[in-house]
Amino acid sequence: MISEKKPGKICRYGMAIDIDKCTGCGACVIACAVENNVPPGNEGATDLTGITWLRVFKVDNGEEYPARQAVYFPMMCQQCGVETPCYLVCPQQAVDVDPATGVVGQMPERCLGCRYCMAACPYHSRYFNWWDPKWPAGMEKTLNPDVAPRMRGVVEKCNYCHGRWHAARQRAAEAGLRDIIPGDYAPACVEACPAGAIQFGDLNDPSSAPAKAAKDPESFRLLVKLGTEPKVYYHSKREWARRIGDPSQAPAPKEPARG
Amino acid sequence: MQNTRRNALKFIGGAAAGAVFTPAPWRLITDTALWSENWPGVPRPPRGEISARFTNCSICPAGCGVRARCVGGQPVSLAGVAGHPLSRGGLCAFGVAGHHLPYCPGRLTEGPVEEAAGAIARAAANCNPANAASPLAVCSPGETIAVLDLRPGRTASWTYRRAMGAVKNGLYLTAAEAFSGAAVDLAKARTVVSLGAPVLDGWGTPGNVLAARANFRLIQVEAIESRTASLADLWLRIRPGSASTLVLGIAAAMKKGSVTGAAAATGLTERQITDLADELTQHGPALVLPGYDCPEAWALNQLTGGWGETVVARQEAPVPEHWKNCAPVTRLESAPDGSIRTLIIDESAPGDYIPWNAIRRKLVADNPVVIAFAWSPGGYRRHSLFTLPTAVFPETLEDIPAATDSPAAVFRLAVPLVAAPAGVVNPPEFVAKAVGIDASNALRERADAIQKAGRGVLIAYADGRYTPAGQVRPDDFWKALNQGACWMDSEGRRTAPPAADFAAGDAPPADDARLPLVAVLAETAAATAPPSPLMSKLHRESNLRLGRSRAALHPGTARACGAGDGGRAVLETSLGKCEIEVVVDSSVPPGVVQVAAAPEVIDICGASARARVAPL
Numbered sequence: 001m002i003s004e005k006k007p008g009k010i011c012r013y014g015m016a017i018d019i020d021k022c023t024g025c026g027a028c029v030i031a032c033a034v035e036n037n038v039p040p041g042n043e044g045a046t047d048l049t050g051i052t053w054l055r056v057f058k059v060d061n062g063e064e065y066p067a068r069q070a071v072y073f074p075m076m077c078q079q080c081g082v083e084t085p086c087y088l089v090c091p092q093q094a095v096d097v098d099p100a101t102g103v104v105g106q107m108p109e110r111c112l113g114c115r116y117c118m119a120a121c122p123y124h125s126r127y128f129n130w131w132d133p134k135w136p137a138g139m140e141k142t143l144n145p146d147v148a149p150r151m152r153g154v155v156e157k158c159n160y161c162h163g164r165w166h167a168a169r170q171r172a173a174e175a176g177l178r179d180i181i182p183g184d185y186a187p188a189c190v191e192a193c194p195a196g197a198i199q200f201g202d203l204n205d206p207s208s209a210p211a212k213a214a215k216d217p218e219s220f221r222l223l224v225k226l227g228t229e230p231k232v233y234y235h236s237k238r239e240w241a242r243r244i245g246d247p248s249q250a251p252a253p254k255e256p257a258r259g
Numbered sequence: 260m261q262n263t264r265r266n267a268l269k270f271i272g273g274a275a276a277g278a279v280f281t282p283a284p285w286r287l288i289t290d291t292a293l294w295s296e297n298w299p300g301v302p303r304p305p306r307g308e309i310s311a312r313f314t315n316c317s318i319c320p321a322g323c324g325v326r327a328r329c330v331g332g333q334p335v336s337l338a339g340v341a342g343h344p345l346s347r348g349g350l351c352a353f354g355v356a357g358h359h360l361p362y363c364p365g366r367l368t369e370g371p372v373e374e375a376a377g378a379i380a381r382a383a384a385n386c387n388p389a390n391a392a393s394p395l396a397v398c399s400p401g402e403t404i405a406v407l408d409l410r411p412g413r414t415a416s417w418t419y420r421r422a423m424g425a426v427k428n429g430l431y432l433t434a435a436e437a438f439s440g441a442a443v444d445l446a447k448a449r450t451v452v453s454l455g456a457p458v459l460d461g462w463g464t465p466g467n468v469l470a471a472r473a474n475f476r477l478i479q480v481e482a483i484e485s486r487t488a489s490l491a492d493l494w495l496r497i498r499p500g501s502a503s504t505l506v507l508g509i510a511a512a513m514k515k516g517s518v519t520g521a522a523a524a525t526g527l528t529e530r531q532i533t534d535l536a537d538e539l540t541q542h543g544p545a546l547v548l549p550g551y552d553c554p555e556a557w558a559l560n561q562l563t564g565g566w567g568e569t570v571v572a573r574q575e576a577p578v579p580e581h582w583k584n585c586a587p588v589t590r591l592e593s594a595p596d597g598s599i600r601t602l603i604i605d606e607s608a609p610g611d612y613i614p615w616n617a618i619r620r621k622l623v624a625d626n627p628v629v630i631a632f633a634w635s636p637g638g639y640r641r642h643s644l645f646t647l648p649t650a651v652f653p654e655t656l657e658d659i660p661a662a663t664d665s666p667a668a669v670f671r672l673a674v675p676l677v678a679a680p681a682g683v684v685n686p687p688e689f690v691a692k693a694v695g696i697d698a699s700n701a702l703r704e705r706a707d708a709i710q711k712a713g714r715g716v717l718i719a720y721a722d723g724r725y726t727p728a729g730q731v732r733p734d735d736f737w738k739a740l741n742q743g744a745c746w747m748d749s750e751g752r753r754t755a756p757p758a759a760d761f762a763a764g765d766a767p768p769a770d771d772a773r774l775p776l777v778a779v780l781a782e783t784a785a786a787t788a789p790p791s792p793l794m795s796k797l798h799r800e801s802n803l804r805l806g807r808s809r810a811a812l813h814p815g816t817a818r819a820c821g822a823g824d825g826g827r828a829v830l831e832t833s834l835g836k837c838e839i840e841v842v843v844d845s846s847v848p849p850g851v852v853q854v855a856a857a858p859e860v861i862d863i864c865g866a867s868a869r870a871r872v873a874p875l
Contacts, residue, residue, distance in 0.1 A: 008309050023486060024350055026803050027349075027350060031336075031355045034336050038796070040791075040795050046800070050799070054804075057803075066494070068489075068494075070490070092285070112288065135362075137362065138362040140302040140304075141333050142335050142337050142358055142359060145330050149304070151300065194339070194349030194469055195469045257383050
């Protein structure tokens with residue numbers, strides 16, 4: 001559903017990810033799971049059934065040594081700005097596009113678990129809770145009180161750390177401001193990246209990193225040909241990496257060995 | 260419409276059918292779903308006052324600055340300290356989830372404390388030739404009691420040295436590394452040649468490495484396509500186990516000698532080896548970093564001109580004068596075989612894991628007493644007579660010595676953020692008490708000695724303020740360290756560390772028809788302690804990292820072994836076998852099994868070994 005228009009500045013939050021800087025360390029993946037109370041994988045969880053709101057993929061150029069090169073792609077919800085597929089197919093109105101932020105949110109308490117949204121998402125960025133959320137004894141004390149754990153049978157996804165956004169709004173309100181204090185809100189993955197590869201900002205602000213990335217010829221978005229206007233911009237100086245991310249840029253390279 | 264029973268029924272039926280096409284049933288479903296949010300299977304996050312506390316991560320020797328977000332005093336998330344002079348705001352995946360460690364399944368909280376204390380006290384009293392005739396003696400003449408310290412340089416290490424100094428036949432042992440008392444300065448390096456060191460994957464202080472990365476050209480020499488190899492400016496793929504031969508080859512090339520033998524052994528061309536030598540000498544300052552299997556590669560820095568510039572001697576943080584009357588540092592390999600009657604191993608602070616067979620041969624043959632301090636199962640607990648439980652980050656109060664990539668000495672504390680469970684022991688205090696010395700206040704004594712020396716600055720994390728140590732009162736110095744701070748020594752004149760030898764490294768594993776594969780360790784940066792349960796996100800939930808008990812094989816090799824992706828198999832070497840899960844990965848060279856480092860794997864593989872994989 002489309003939320004009621006909120007007062008204050010209208011933002012269009014997006015990300016700029018420099019994959020040449022990413023080392024694939026996984027700090028962003030873990031910080032995301034910690035922030036959003038994603039439980040450790042059930043014993044039977046695999047890469048198909050686990051929950052990783054943010055996942056880092058290793059992609060290579062398909063060449064053999066010594067021409068072989070690889071990059072790491074952090075992949076989260078790409079926050080489609082137009083014709084958001086998951087939003088369009090949800091029969092339960094459990095997907096929300098916030099007009100104040102442009103963030104595509106998920107309301108698990110409304111979700112029926114039909115997984116139409118997972119089928120519709122071109123980025124495979126939605127995850128289904130196949131098991132009850134369980135933490136080892138005592139570890140539930142470390143849960144973030146700003147985020148409710150989800151139950152078995154519902155879909156969840158990245159929402160640019162909505163709890164942090166709320167907290168930043170609250171701090172702004174306490175300071176007597178209508179809008180978030182610049183720099184006071186950033187998702188956990190942005191904060192955690194030790195290489196500074198992930199940057200976050202308002203695409204409506206020309207000075208923000210994502211807005212600059214949007215104009216950079218070495219930047220690209222994934223599956224842009226679908227016309228869903230994703231708000232995550234990737235950047236690489238390596239042409240083969242750009243072509244894998246956005247095949248419309250040039251002829252396709254050799255098939256990657258894995259990805 | 261007449262009020263007949265038939266019409267009433269028609270109205271009710273029509274209303275019921277029409278209701279299906281209204282929002283009402285959907286609303287009912289939504290509300291039903293809402294109830295399920297509070298079902299007992301979903302835990303409720305605790306509430307409380309939100310605060311920020313600062314500490315230093317002691318999970319690995321990097322000791323990154325940590326800002327903990329706490330709810331009601333309980334840390335719920337960890338992040339780096341922005342502006343930290345060493346970690347530069349960075350925190351690795353293991354550090355980000357460090358506050359989960361106390362809740363790891365299998366955490367040790369109970370152990371035979373009395374029995375172990377008695378064993379140490381008896382050994383300390385009797386490991387003395389004068390008492391050899393006593394019927395209570397547990398040591399024969401020439402036998403020793405020893406402490407094996409896996410992370411030397413701590414205040415705890417000094418306590419062990421003092422304790423062993425107080426015992427007649429006491430030995431203080433460290434890992435058999437060829438290089439100590441020195442540091443590297445990445446900021447000065449323009450060319451870095453890594454012989455398998457995981458430079459971009461947890462080596463040194465990750466934040467510092469990444470900050471310096473743009474300024475140096477990285478050449479990774481490694482048998483497998485590790486994370487660092489795939490991100491390096493140049494990756495040279497060598498044969499597994501041939502790094503030591505390459506070191507000698509590079510040294511020969513620098514002296515214009517022959518590299519034919521090195522080329523044949525490593526699989527590189529002669530041109531590649533001479534180019535590598537040229538790169539080191541002509542594009543300096545250069546730095547050579549050894550990997551797990553070739554510690555002698557440090558010595559190459561003496562030939563490149565980096566000795567004293569990119570590799571420097573580092574002063575140790577001051578210690579109280581009266582501590583210096585203690586046992587000397589002895590390398591494990593220097594201890595005579597069959598000489599240690601009682602061995603105490605401290606693996607409460609993870610460090611280098613030494614294969615058990617290298618330790619075993621130092622022990623006496625008949626009934627040696629091995630006491631391990633550990634917080635998790637695995638590790639040396641499998642080989643010890645007594646295992647005593649210890650606290651783990653962030654329960655411990657301990658100091659973290661300077662990391663490899665810090666040219667200046669530092670002193671910082673891992674401050675407890677949560678209380679340790681009842682029943683755990685403090686290893687250095689336990690050993691000190693057992694041999695009759697008092698070390699209960701060692702950290703405070705060390706801090707006072709540092710403050711008294713008046714060198715360096717104190718960096719407070721809360722406000723980022725730098726204060727000369729000499730201008731801070733001793734109590735305030737100690738208080739600041741406990742609130743999250745770091746003392747950093749002032750950098751004096753750069754000096755070269757003591758000369759290092761090109762000691763002959765391990766030879767490549769010989770061909771063995773029964774063991775057709777070569778096992779190569781991966782993920783060595785996180786070899787010892789088990790990580791947070793949340794690391795499943797990086798392992799089996801995304802396959803980003805190999806993860807414990809998993810081994811990667813080339814598709815062709817896996818087929819030849821009869822192993823399938825995700826299948827269970829046995830990894831066997833000449834030293835033993837362990838169970839693994841097979842991951843098929845085309846980036847692994849044929850004939851190689853890339854196995855995630857873990858104690859049980861290191862015990863049977865070492866750095867590299869001939870192996871075979873057989874499906875279960």
